[in-house]
Amino acid sequence: MGSPFSRRVELALKLKGIPYEYIEEDLSNKSPLLLQYNLIHKKVPVLLHNGKPxxxxxVIIEYIDETWKENPILPEDPYERATSRFWTKFIDEKCMGALRNACWSYGEESEKLMEEARGLLRTLENELKGKRFFGGEDIGLVDIAANFIAFWVGVLQEVRGVSLIDKDTFPILHEWTERFVSSSVVKETLPPRDKLLSFFQARIEAMAATKSMIYK
Amino acid sequence: MGSPFSRRVELALKLKGIPYEYIEEDLSNKSPLLLQYNLIHKKVPVLLHNGKPxxxxxVIIEYIDETWKENPILPEDPYERATSRFWTKFIDEKCMGALRNACWSYGEESEKLMEEARGLLRTLENELKGKRFFGGEDIGLVDIAANFIAFWVGVLQEVRGVSLIDKDTFPILHEWTERFVSSSVVKETLPPRDKLLSFFQARIEAMAATKSMIYK
Known part of the structure; x- marks a missing residue:
């Protein structure tokens, strides 16, 4: 349920207005279908189109954008395309891990990881200055890639009682998260907030139980 | 001198026949120019085109391919483009780190890391079956991204006296490395083999010195 990566693909398809069939995958008990179509990584998401995975x-989002030309997700100009791809890589390779680590950290390493995450958020805040979305007036590739930052991080903050993307520290980014999650097409692709909340809550309790076992 | 990433960009430019000026960067003493144009990562390569970095x-290679249309680096068909991007990510995110770790490992962890690297190479070997290059008849995006595997790994093998991509275990991949590095345009973009060899040799000696300081 919790994969932001699958939701990225759904959002791209919805922005394009392409009908699709969604098949839920139980990652604790992977289906033969998943193993057949993603033999190398055995991960979701997989897009099946014309029988090919x-x-x-x-990679899927670029495929979608190249296959169905209407409602482009990437800009047309090569330099703007490169800029979008740069920020997408930045989010994937730098921000997601750092934000996840910061949100799940405990004890004395927590403040260090929080600071690290805030440094990256500061960079994104600067990039968003004067724009409605990373994509400009409309949701684009970078916004789609940043769905984890807009929605998942908010839920994690609430569960852990920490503050990362707050109104005072990151006003622009904070406004963007609200604008993004309240967009009607984005809403359709997000997991129910209360379910994600209980999902993370259960994980925290399981972690706490393991810890008390270790420290007892 | 040793960056395979910069050499990727040079190879893309040369395959396209685009003239360029190469500015060497001393990474131990980064220039104001590098910091100005790559403020976020402060790394090479940076392509400057029309005054914009x-x-x-x-990202640079896709920009080059979209800006200059002749001699395409990516295939035209969206599915084949997606496949090329998939393998490129596989090389970047899985293979390069694993191969580097395997080549630089010592002691008992070495065999484990070697086996891990061989597993990934096996996957590449299968992908290359029946093809001259990953790109088909000609050098394409995946081949460019795999320059580290074709050249740097060979030098590291020699320096460390280990065997990873040998003729018997990976005949197809081995033949591809020879075909790739002997291509005249690739040759122009590779650092001199003897210099890279001494560079790595010096690094190994420095590492050995540190180790003996630790164990003394």
């Missing part, structure tokens, strides 16, 4: 969320 | 080797 495409894997890796960003 | 593009960073991240794979």
């Amino acid at each position: 495409i894997v890796e969320s960003l | 593009i960073v991240e080797s794979l």
Whole structure:
């Protein structure tokens, strides 16, 4: 339920207005279908089109944008395309891990990881200055890639009682998260907030139980 | 001298026949120019075109391919483009780190890391079956991204006296490395083999010195 990567692909398809069939995958008990179509990584998402599988969320989104030309996700100009791809890589390779680590950290390493994450958020805040979305007036590739930052991080903050993307520290980014998650097409692709909340809550309790076992 | 990422960009430019000026960067003493044009990562390569910087080797290569249409680097068909991007990510995110770790490992962890690297190479070997290059008849995006595997790994093998991509275990991949490095345009973009060899040799000696300081 919790994969932001699958939701990226759904959002791209919805922005394009392409009908699709969604098949839920139980990652604790992977189906033969998943193993058949993503033999190498055995991960979601997989897009099946004309009987052929495409894997890796960003590769899928570029495929979708190249196959169905209406409502473009990437800009037309090569330099702007490069800029979009740069920020997408930045989010994937730098921000997601750092934000996840910061949100799940405990004890004395927590403040260090929080600071690290805030440094990256500062960079994104600067990039968003004067724009409605990373894509400009409309949701584009970078916004889609940043769905984890807009929605998942908010839920994690609430569960852990920490503050990362708050109104005072990152006003522009904070406004963007609200604008993004309240867009009607984005809403359709997000997991129910209360379910994600209980999902993370259960994980925290399981972690706490393991810890008390270790420290007892 | 040793960056395979910069060499990727040079190879893309040469395959396209685009003249360029190469500016060497001393990474131990980064220039104001590098910091100005790649403020976020402060890394090479940076492509300057029309006064604007593009960073991240794979982002640069897609930019080059979209800006100059002749001698395409990516295939035209969206599914084949997706496949090329998939393998490029596989090389960047899985193979390069694993191969580097395997080549630089010592002691008992070495065999484990070697086996891990061989598993990934086996996957590439299968992908290359029946093809001259990953790109088909000609050098394409995946071949460019795999320059580290074709050249740098060979030098590291020699320096460390280990065997990874040998003729018997990976005949197809081995033949591809020879075909790739002997291509005249590739040759122009590779650092001199003897210099890279001494560079790595010096690094190994420095590492050995540190180790003996630790164990003394």
